[in-house]
Amino acid sequence: MAGPGPIPDPLRERLLQQQRRVRIVRITFALTFALALALFLGAAVVQSHSPTLRLAGIILLDVKDSAAPDALIIEESIDGVQPEITGTFRLGLMRAGRVTQGPETAGVPGALALKGESRALVIFDSHYLEYDLQGDPAQAGWPKLVTRGNLGINESNASPVVASLDGVDWLCWVRGTEIRLRPLTETEVEPALVHSTLRRGASLDLVAAEGRLWLTVLEKTSGQLKLLSFRPHLGQRQAEAPRDLDRDAVPEKEAPAPAMVRLAQIDGLITSDVRKEVRTASLAILQGKPVIALSMREKERTQDSWEVWRMDDGRNWVEQPKPSFKPASLLGMAGYVSLSARGSHLAALYSDGGSIKLSMAQAADKIVFGEPLDLEVGTGRGFGPVVTWLAGLLILAVLMAAQGVWLLLNRSPELDKTLAKLLEKSGDDKGKPKGEPLVLASQLGRLFALLIDLAVTSPAVILLKSVYGYEWSQAYSFFMLGSVGAPWPNVLEAMQAGLVTLAILALYGMLCEMFWGKTFGKALLHLRVVNVDGDEPAAWQIVLRNFLRIAEMAHWALLFVPIAMMALTGRQQRLGDYLARTLVIVEVVPEDQADDLEI
Structure with a gap:
């Protein structure tokens, strides 16, 4: 047709x-x-011209003037995240409100600790760097690298943290679903079991105060945040004797006494549940009471993304007035606040776009942070490109x-x-x-x-x-x-x-x-x-x-x-x-x- x-x-x-x-x-x-x-x-x-993702940490050294404390500061700049996180860090000293920084060093550390009065420990996933802080920060060669040591742990996502208590540097890390503890440099010491999580993966924050170690454990999958407090010490026990396979054999001479094994131990353990659905958290001990700044996950997040909680004498958590901390970037894709306490003073250091800001508070019925101080710490790329x-x-x-x-x-x-x-x-x-x-x-x-x-x-x-x-x-x-x-x-x-x-x-x-x-x-x-x-x-x-x-x-x-x-x-x-x-x-x-x- x-x-x-x-x-x-x-x-x-x-x-x-x-x-x-x-x-x-x-x-x-x-x-x-x-x-x-x-x-x-x-x-x-x-990506190479994107806004700088900057993280910062602080440890208060002395507070004569609450508006201009003395502090140790670490600044981290993350350059890339694929296939692994890369970037640099710089140590700096803050004196009378002015920050003087040392040279940039390759690497993105996970924790900072103070050893004694003049040493700083920068902790990475598998190793640590020990710096001598003595001298003039404005002079070349400051800070002086003293030791580069191996942590002696092979676990991925171990989240190692260190705190010094009574002259001992204690290392705490995640091993599978267990939180372990031992002295930093004594890898032969049998570690103590501090806590067990429900699932693999957790981030830690460790602070030494009041003769105890205070540890926050944030489970990555559930967002459950816990606070643990305990007193660590070293002990020893007899090593297990080797098995005698030939029981009928007559020993030619008397067997030597079993060797002694050194092990880390904890006592006085206190555990407290803080919040659920937490994204990030930072811990400080203010006059013997724990203070935690935390941000919530999306479904629990309100207009004010950061919250501050303090434990009272009855071990109950009391929310403090909302701080004015802002996220670390305009896109709100990452944010971190670092807390540190000294005496009756509490410092919060955070990144606001391309700048690092410091906000101070004092111990009172309510913790209220003052107006932030813009620290002249490096320069960050803006959002123009x-x-x-x-x-x-x-x-x-x-x-x-x-x-x-x-x-x-x-x-x-x-x-x-x-x-x-x-x-x-x-x-x-x-x-x-x-x-x-x-x-x-x-x-x-x-x-x-x-x-x-x-x-x-x-x-x-x-x-x-x-x-x-x-x-x-x-x-x-x-x-x-x-x-x-x-x-x-x-x-x-x-x-x-x-x-x-x-x-x-x-x-x-x-x-x-x-x-x-x-x-x-x-x-x-x-x-x-x-x-x-x-x-x-x-x-x-x-x-x-x-x-x-x-x-x-x-x-x-x-x-x-x-x-x-x-x-x-x-x-x-x-x-x-x-x-x-x-x-x-x-x-x-x-x-x-x-x-x-x-x-």
Whole structure:
């Protein structure tokens, strides 16, 4: 049977004009996408000019004037977090409100401790550096490196901390689910078991005061914060005698006495639960009473992100007035406050963007921090390059969205179907009539379907989130554009949580498409998955296209790969569709529905 007759000249002219418009918009869309891709590939350059992530720690030495105390300060600058955290640190002395710093040293330490009156211990994951603080900080060679020692621990994520008590430097660290304690330099001493956590992974803070060690344990998965206080000491016991395998043998001479083994011990242990869902915490002992500054996780966070709590005489925790500590960056991606107490004075040191600020408080019924003092400690990069980069990327995204909406409104499924029939040649030209043309789903339609599917799978994400203890921002980290704007020490952990969400999404997609041909999101938008011939896809094709979705969405940066594939293939195929030879189409419009001839 012959196809439709020739197209009238006015209609043909309008079709050609519309075709030219679509071509121009497609070309400009491709150029916009190329420019956006270039900006994205320049993310590495932006990272090198991103706002400096700066952490700071303080140990008060003397407080003659509360507005200008004497203190030991450590400043850390984090340069990168992949594949591991890299950066530098500087020690400095604060005298009468003025800070003098030593030279930069490579490395990002995890803790700072004071040894005696003139020595500082800088603690890393597997080693420590001991510095002599005597001399003039303004002179070259200050501080003098005295010792570089090995901690004698091989555990990853050990979170080692050190505090000096009665002339002994005590090392506390995490080993699996156990918190262990022993003298810093005596690796042969058998460590004492201080505490056991429910799951692996915890961060520690150790302070020596009032003849005791005070230790905070923050479990990373649950956010449970505990305070432990105890008195450590060294003891000894007899070593176990070797087994005598030949019991009938007569010893030639009397066996030597068993050797003595030195071991660390604790007594007077006090344990207190502080808060749940805590993100970070810092400890100080103010006139014999513990004071903790902490920030809460997202779901427990209020407008004031930092809280201060003090233990009273009944060992109850009492919240203090809200401090005015701000996060360490405009994006609020990391924050840390360091507390230190001396006599009746309490100091809080924190990073506010590119500056380091000090706020002081005194012991009273309520701990109220005064106006912060901006310390002249190094210089940090501002937000100019990042804001410019994000603004350019946002403008291009809006432009691409406008172009996509125009293409979507001017290429309706009914119109495509009508034009396909009008432009179809007669059946005799090819020897047989063509089948029903496939109407490909647009990028915007597929994006909306994806968002609906993410909402459908969110109950499973909530369940696993409560089990593994990660946050919403980590579960959906593949949508977090800010992770390029500033370094993020937890980026690897966030990507792992995001992979859990994507695995749930992939499994959900496999099941729905195998038994139904579409997910709930696609069903609401009348989309369907088929093979390149328009038939039902095979099981291996469904598995492959959904499995590759995990790789395509592992990080928001990788989302440009499927976007580019869909724009360049001409068949709206992302990488998973291209390799699995599948298409996402608009379901066939019923024959009795009127076609839209308006162009």
